[in-house]
Amino acid sequence: MQYKSSILTWLRSDGRHFQIIAQISFLLYGVLLLGWDADWRNYLAIFSGVLLCQALAIRFAGYPIDSMKSAAITGLGLSLLMKANDPWLYLFAAMMAIGMKFISKVNGKHLWNPANFGIVMAALLSGDAWISPGQWGSSAVIVFIVGTAGLAVLSNIKRLETGVAFLLTFASLDYARTVLYLGWENDVYLLKLSSGSLWLFSFFMITDPMSTPNNRKLRIVWAIAVGCISFYLASFKFVNGAPFWTLFFLTPLTPLLDSISKNQLSFSWKRSSTQPSTNH
Amino acid sequence: MKQFISLVIWTAALFVTHNANAFCGFYVAKADATLFNNKSEVIMVRNGNHNVITMSSDFKGDLSEFAMVVPVPVVIAEKNIRVVERRIFDVLNDYSAPRLVNYYDNNPCGYDMRMYEDSYSMAGVPAMAKEEVATKKSSNELGVRIEAQYDVDEYNIIILSAKESDGLQIWLETNGYKVPETARQVLAPYVKSNMKFFLVKVNLDKVKDRTSEYLRPIQISFDHAKFMLPLRLGMANSNGSQDMIVYALTTEGRVECTNYRTVKMPTDRHIPLYVQPKFGQFYKSLFEKTYKQEGRNAVFLEYAWNVSPYTAVKCDPCVGPPPVNYDFVDAGVDWITQGNFNPTIFFTRLHVRYSRDKFPADLQFQVTPNNENFQCRYVMTYPASGSDFTCDEGQEYLVDLYNRRKLEVDELSALTGWSAAEGSGYIREYNKHINAKTRESQRNEGVPATIHNQLPRPWIVAALLIAVFAVLFYSANRRRALS
Numbered sequence: 169m170q171y172k173s174s175i176l177t178w179l180r181s182d183g184r185h186f187q188i189i190a191q192i193s194f195l196l197y198g199v200l201l202l203g204w205d206a207d208w209r210n211y212l213a214i215f216s217g218v219l220l221c222q223a224l225a226i227r228f229a230g231y232p233i234d235s236m237k238s239a240a241i242t243g244l245g246l247s248l249l250m251k252a253n254d255p256w257l258y259l260f261a262a263m264m265a266i267g268m269k270f271i272s273k274v275n276g277k278h279l280w281n282p283a284n285f286g287i288v289m290a291a292l293l294s295g296d297a298w299i300s301p302g303q304w305g306s307s308a309v310i311v312f313i314v315g316t317a318g319l320a321v322l323s324n325i326k327r328l329e330t331g332v333a334f335l336l337t338f339a340s341l342d343y344a345r346t347v348l349y350l351g352w353e354n355d356v357y358l359l360k361l362s363s364g365s366l367w368l369f370s371f372f373m374i375t376d377p378m379s380t381p382n383n384r385k386l387r388i389v390w391a392i393a394v395g396c397i398s399f400y401l402a403s404f405k406f407v408n409g410a411p412f413w414t415l416f417f418l419t420p421l422t423p424l425l426d427s428i429s430k431n432q433l434s435f436s437w438k439r440s441s442t443q444p445s446t447n448h
Numbered sequence: 449m450k451q452f453i454s455l456v457i458w459t460a461a462l463f464v465t466h467n468a469n470a471f472c473g474f475y476v477a478k479a480d481a482t483l484f485n486n487k488s489e490v491i492m493v494r495n496g497n498h499n500v501i502t503m504s505s506d507f508k509g510d511l512s513e514f515a516m517v518v519p520v521p522v523v524i525a526e527k528n529i530r531v532v533e534r535r536i537f538d539v540l541n542d543y544s545a546p547r548l549v550n551y552y553d554n555n556p557c558g559y560d561m562r563m564y565e566d567s568y569s570m571a572g573v574p575a576m577a578k579e580e581v582a583t584k585k586s587s588n589e590l591g592v593r594i595e596a597q598y599d600v601d602e603y604n605i606i607i608l609s610a611k612e613s614d615g616l617q618i619w620l621e622t623n624g625y626k627v628p629e630t631a632r633q634v635l636a637p638y639v640k641s642n643m644k645f646f647l648v649k650v651n652l653d654k655v656k657d658r659t660s661e662y663l664r665p666i667q668i669s670f671d672h673a674k675f676m677l678p679l680r681l682g683m684a685n686s687n688g689s690q691d692m693i694v695y696a697l698t699t700e701g702r703v704e705c706t707n708y709r710t711v712k713m714p715t716d717r718h719i720p721l722y723v724q725p726k727f728g729q730f731y732k733s734l735f736e737k738t739y740k741q742e743g744r745n746a747v748f749l750e751y752a753w754n755v756s757p758y759t760a761v762k763c764d765p766c767v768g769p770p771p772v773n774y775d776f777v778d779a780g781v782d783w784i785t786q787g788n789f790n791p792t793i794f795f796t797r798l799h800v801r802y803s804r805d806k807f808p809a810d811l812q813f814q815v816t817p818n819n820e821n822f823q824c825r826y827v828m829t830y831p832a833s834g835s836d837f838t839c840d841e842g843q844e845y846l847v848d849l850y851n852r853r854k855l856e857v858d859e860l861s862a863l864t865g866w867s868a869a870e871g872s873g874y875i876r877e878y879n880k881h882i883n884a885k886t887r888e889s890q891r892n893e894g895v896p897a898t899i900h901n902q903l904p905r906p907w908i909v910a911a912l913l914i915a916v917f918a919v920l921f922y923s924a925n926r927r928r929a930l931s
Binding site: 202203205251253295296297298300301302303304305306349350351352353355356358359360363405406408 | 675701819
């Protein structure tokens with residue numbers, strides 16, 4: 169029992185621990201049960217890229233050693249979302265993701281979510297990377313797993329409302345259009361809503377405290393904006409992976425939103441940390 | 449011990465199914481004849497936002513009863529509607545169909561002078577028919593508007609837009625399109641999505657024989673960001689599940705589904721020789737089993753290859769002559785003709801078995817840069833010829849052969865669910881050549897099987913991740929201990 173409780177304490181001591189475990193579970197689910205094409209070279213490229221870059225930052229820029237956890241999360245995010253033709257592109261995306269954190273630093277935070285930035289850069293610059301919104305299928309089980317595990321991550325780091333605000337906005341707009349206006353049956357709507365990619369986005373990407381506003385109310389407004397724009401792009405412009413692209417364009421607004429709400433302390437991963445600054 | 453001497457190829461005359469089949473629209477019978485649409489084929493060409501869609505039907509029956517309704521995103525101009533020959537479907541189907549490959553072992557105790565013959569190609573492709581058209585004017589009161597009306601070869605085509613679905617339904621019914629109950633429910637969402645309705649009937653005056661002739665495929669092209677196939681109307685008059693084969697040609701890479709999983713069919717599996725005469729049946733069972741395993745709601749990848757004219761190898765092995773430039777042009781590939789000397793053409797073949805309960809929404813697609821080749825390939829290995837296996841290597845070969853065949857039979861039953869009992873004689877066929885000495889040593893050793901024992905990649909990944917996790921765990925704990 170002693171041992172068990174020490175693991176729990178460890179898990180709760182840092183929101184990223186849950187996040188890492190949850191993302192590893194999703195990756196295993198995808199590779200082992202859904203039969204994704206899992207070329208170990210790709211994962212090797214991703215993890216060596218993120219971990220090496222972060223190690224350099226720790227050595228030369230004085231980042232704390234446990235910022236490695238953030239790098240691992242970025243690596244897992246890339247593994248879950250990104251597809252590319254060449255292992256080198258995975259390495260490139262990984263390095264872009266971590267490199268961005270040091271280059272676009274504003275008030276201890278960064279302008280983009282690292283995994284989001286890495287994939288968008290690889291896709292735009294090479295044209296040989298993409299995301300597969302359909303890769304999760306729609307089995308209800310995955311929604312459950314992603315949802316609950318996501319809640320665990322968030323309840324620990326007080327960012328639950330961001331994901332929920334986004335998801336509620338997106339889901340209700342889509343319900344209004346798909347079911348109420350167009351008149352499709354409920355299962356057409358549920359199929360859309362049970363997309364694993366949507367849930368993963370809601371609980372693991374838009375909730376990134378390092379690229380979202382500090383002020384809670386502003387953050388919710390911001391998440392609602394992401395939801396509205398994603399819905400518009402998906403429903404009227406037929407953009408695949410719309411939330412993902414929307415996020416890329418809206419996270420850079422964060423410093424602006426933070427500057428109009430000066431009174432908020434910036435985020436720290438540690439639960440009882442007294443340091444005001446970030447260790448991301 | 450095994451040498452690959454030559455290949456023999458087979459394709460399957462798969463999915464030889466029922467009478468009629470629909471594309472994404474529905475067929476409506478004026479008479480109450482029950483029509484099933486159990487299999488359909490469609491060619492989708494996508495270049496940026498430009499779409500060319502070719503729809504083929506294997507409608508059989510009196511052509512005066514043929515009528516098809518397909519939702520399309522825009523009004524299509526007459527010049528963008530063509531009637532093409534069925535041949536193009538045959539070319540694409542033959543070329544991308546799941547294939548059977550034969551390999552031959554060398555006799556380790558002598559020379560093997562066998563030659564290889566058979567090369568079967570075939571492919572079950574449908575026949576067509578045709579018919580008449582009669583369209584009455586719609587009344588404006590129904591909120592239905594005839595956007596365009598064309599005679600294109602043997603077809604009469606009307607493009608309708610509608611303000612509301614009830615009016616559309618009445619219009620269709622008064623004009624001889626019998627709308628099935630299931631289709632009525634989905635007319636409204638299409639009307640509200642501002643889709644147009646592409647109506648096709650056969651002009652009986654232009655058809656020689658009302659019953660026996662082929663209905664040629666219709667090809668439409670238009671520019672629109674939507675990349676989808678409207679399945680729901682096609683489900684209208686079908687019982688249970690329907691099959692659809694999609695041949696997609698793009699400038700970039702593979703086409704994949706964005707609202708359902710796209711799953712690769714099992715490939716490169718070694719199967720017993722006795723499957724050869726029933727290869728079509730084998731693939732059907734394999735598909736059925738895989739489809740159920742994946743939850744009946746996945747889209748299956750059967751072929752993906754860069755078939756650009758300049759690439760040398762387009763398949764391994766090739767089932768038939770590859771499609772050539774004019775085949776692609778017929779299919780709607782327009783980027784070959786624009787003075788482009790090095791066009792990329794990527795060919796994806798998808799197989800969907802859909803039913804109302806598992807595929808509630810229309811199929812949405814995306815073109816990805818994924819240029820990895822894929823084909824459904826099943827391997828048969830013929831044993832060495834001759835009856836002299838007395839040398840040591842020969843005896844070793846026979847033991848390997850025995851073990852290999854055991855694995856083939858197991859593989860077959862895992863893939864298709866067929867009973868392994870059928871293979872017992874096959875497994876032991878060559879045991880009579882194994883001498884007493886070898887038998888004795890085998891009894892002591894228990895020769896291990898040799899095929900398919902490599903560590904599957906997913907486990908490597910799992911191990912890698914667990915290692916990463918362990919390092920993180922360790923470093924976190926160590927840090928806490930220090931502080």
